Amino acid sequence: MFVKTNIMKDTALIIMAGGVGSRFWPASRENLPKQFMDITGSGKSLIRLTYERFVNMGIKPEHVWVVTHKNYVKLTQEHLPEISLDRILGEPMRRNTAPAALLGSLAVHKTIGDKPIVMAPADHFIANTEVFEDVITQGIRFVSGHDSILTIGIKPEYAHTGYGYIHYDEQSRLPHNVYRFTEKPDKISAQKFVDEGNYLWNAGIFLWRPRVIEESYKTHAETMYGLMSGSLPWSGGVPKASRLEEVYDLLENISIDYQIIENADNVFTIPADFGWSDVGSWRSLYDLASKDENENAVLSGKALLEDSRGNFIRTKEKLVIAKGLENYMIIEENDVLVICPVKDDQEIKKWRQEVINNISGDYE
Amino acid sequence: MFVKTNIMKDTALIIMAGGVGSRFWPASRENLPKQFMDITGSGKSLIRLTYERFVNMGIKPEHVWVVTHKNYVKLTQEHLPEISLDRILGEPMRRNTAPAALLGSLAVHKTIGDKPIVMAPADHFIANTEVFEDVITQGIRFVSGHDSILTIGIKPEYAHTGYGYIHYDEQSRLPHNVYRFTEKPDKISAQKFVDEGNYLWNAGIFLWRPRVIEESYKTHAETMYGLMSGSLPWSGGVPKASRLEEVYDLLENISIDYQIIENADNVFTIPADFGWSDVGSWRSLYDLASKDENENAVLSGKALLEDSRGNFIRTKEKLVIAKGLENYMIIEENDVLVICPVKDDQEIKKWRQEVINNISGDYE
Numbered sequence: 099m100f101v102k103t104n105i106m107k108d109t110a111l112i113i114m115a116g117g118v119g120s121r122f123w124p125a126s127r128e129n130l131p132k133q134f135m136d137i138t139g140s141g142k143s144l145i146r147l148t149y150e151r152f153v154n155m156g157i158k159p160e161h162v163w164v165v166t167h168k169n170y171v172k173l174t175q176e177h178l179p180e181i182s183l184d185r186i187l188g189e190p191m192r193r194n195t196a197p198a199a200l201l202g203s204l205a206v207h208k209t210i211g212d213k214p215i216v217m218a219p220a221d222h223f224i225a226n227t228e229v230f231e232d233v234i235t236q237g238i239r240f241v242s243g244h245d246s247i248l249t250i251g252i253k254p255e256y257a258h259t260g261y262g263y264i265h266y267d268e269q270s271r272l273p274h275n276v277y278r279f280t281e282k283p284d285k286i287s288a289q290k291f292v293d294e295g296n297y298l299w300n301a302g303i304f305l306w307r308p309r310v311i312e313e314s315y316k317t318h319a320e321t322m323y324g325l326m327s328g329s330l331p332w333s334g335g336v337p338k339a340s341r342l343e344e345v346y347d348l349l350e351n352i353s354i355d356y357q358i359i360e361n362a363d364n365v366f367t368i369p370a371d372f373g374w375s376d377v378g379s380w381r382s383l384y385d386l387a388s389k390d391e392n393e394n395a396v397l398s399g400k401a402l403l404e405d406s407r408g409n410f411i412r413t414k415e416k417l418v419i420a421k422g423l424e425n426y427m428i429i430e431e432n433d434v435l436v437i438c439p440v441k442d443d444q445e446i447k448k449w450r451q452e453v454i455n456n457i458s459g460d461y462e
Numbered sequence: 463m464f465v466k467t468n469i470m471k472d473t474a475l476i477i478m479a480g481g482v483g484s485r486f487w488p489a490s491r492e493n494l495p496k497q498f499m500d501i502t503g504s505g506k507s508l509i510r511l512t513y514e515r516f517v518n519m520g521i522k523p524e525h526v527w528v529v530t531h532k533n534y535v536k537l538t539q540e541h542l543p544e545i546s547l548d549r550i551l552g553e554p555m556r557r558n559t560a561p562a563a564l565l566g567s568l569a570v571h572k573t574i575g576d577k578p579i580v581m582a583p584a585d586h587f588i589a590n591t592e593v594f595e596d597v598i599t600q601g602i603r604f605v606s607g608h609d610s611i612l613t614i615g616i617k618p619e620y621a622h623t624g625y626g627y628i629h630y631d632e633q634s635r636l637p638h639n640v641y642r643f644t645e646k647p648d649k650i651s652a653q654k655f656v657d658e659g660n661y662l663w664n665a666g667i668f669l670w671r672p673r674v675i676e677e678s679y680k681t682h683a684e685t686m687y688g689l690m691s692g693s694l695p696w697s698g699g700v701p702k703a704s705r706l707e708e709v710y711d712l713l714e715n716i717s718i719d720y721q722i723i724e725n726a727d728n729v730f731t732i733p734a735d736f737g738w739s740d741v742g743s744w745r746s747l748y749d750l751a752s753k754d755e756n757e758n759a760v761l762s763g764k765a766l767l768e769d770s771r772g773n774f775i776r777t778k779e780k781l782v783i784a785k786g787l788e789n790y791m792i793i794e795e796n797d798v799l800v801i802c803p804v805k806d807d808q809e810i811k812k813w814r815q816e817v818i819n820n821i822s823g824d825y826e
Contacts, residue, residue, distance in 0.1 A: 400821055402813060402821065404802075415797050416797055416799040417799065417825065418799050418801065419817065420801040421803060422802065426786075428799075433779050435780040435799070438768075438783070442785055449768075449783050452766060453766055453781065456766075459781070
């Protein structure tokens, strides 16, 4: 414990919270980005859960930065009141993750020096926080002593074409050497990767030291690095807001995966299994949630289930008593209750529109 | 309309509200008799709905009496604040309907004279109030001009052994002559009655004038009549409360059906179909409720149903969105939500006990 705490005390966290508001109705009523929503029904937003997950493992609140769109700075403050405004970096326009990661790393570097950084998306779900903590601790230890980029890899469940695939050397010692990183492959390649076995999904959680990642940008994104580090005036760890828009206007719109990770030769990975989901849908939450002996998952709320299998329950106020339900999801939020087969969760968007169009009341 | 209103202006209503608290969980949390519960989700209790049903057809609030157990007098006042305490007759002990009907009729007689009376249970559900109003109006007209007892008959759906059966002369003009009245027959008799056709269920709604029913009691319940009319001191239309217990202690515990209706020879009936239920269960409410083309009944609340048939929805706050549900009931009340096959509604009692025993919180 002593060693872990010491490492964490010197570690910085960058929460990537720039995602656009995808809708998760009925849990969201406005155009709220997912990271600010209480998807899990825990009473906390995903960004709050992300923040607490890291602070609970010893990262100091004053070592936490958030990179988000400027429109969400206020919302971020509300969800993370512990973070001073200086460390909530509001991007003037969307330029994907390559600029955001560099902006955050430069801010950390200029504020507390070349300390290890863990960078994590604000809107992912982690089921097993103990395993997660172990993996992150191991990773921080590694990047503290190596000039390497570390990415956390998830064993792929199927040939998802929306993720990055990490081809790694299973025989190497941990963290494993990465042969190659392929962002968003086509279906055939994705299937090949899954079949071959020594591929992992990139969870979007990166670890590095500022000096190391800056070297990578100098090599693989020279213009971007020049603009962010040279043209942009910084006052301590805070970029000058009035010039940020000018600089962002000139930046390429590209993800860190394409720009840096695919090209860098110092990428390592730790395969991990901590129940990860990027929370694309209600169903993805069910897949992750812990289940009883009848495959029922009660994510939040209380339930008495009889002759019921494979159901997903996420309520806020209600005790649910159900009989004879198989593979249904029961989602309660505000004044809406959805009861439908888990496999039909993608229809929620359609129902939302029907309700807004046809039923009196404020359901938007 | 003129004629109807005139008749109703002179008509008295006796609401029979002495029923013991059967439980209708989760709509009831305490040992509340059904008549005081908002079973239909309309925002009104059954006794309130009963009261309004008659007042809306022209009966004056000051012509409404309630006979109930003395423990429910306060509750009755809360639900029917229009009724003065003088007209809420609190029985000191349970003696079934024969004494209650006589007590109410004597009170009416002593207060406003020999006016037509309609006597109705507080805890029944009537789906079609227009048809109901027509039948009652017809009945009031009849008992105003005839020294008869009139009962409203419901076409039996099956051989229920808990009701009274009215054997009537189909060929006679309306109201029909009643050959015989049989309270709570055995299964074989009940089936025979249903098969023969010219039998009706007694809905427990009686019409008469005080003078007529008192004559019946004199003939068929001489002791009871003597105690209630002779021994019991009345001050105007109000029985002396201090003596009521003494008198009730001496009364037989018997229903008006056994005591009077089975024996009287001046009983007539009007067969009616106004969607009647004595609300024995959630299922009985579903059977009565109006349904859409897919046999879905939304008793209260709002619903968007897809690929769903035969469901019964009774919510209070929630908009229900359901897909792929067949023959389920969805009951929401306070912080409990029940989703189960309609046919399993009798299991609610068991679940209630399980919840109270095993789940923390106040669900009793």
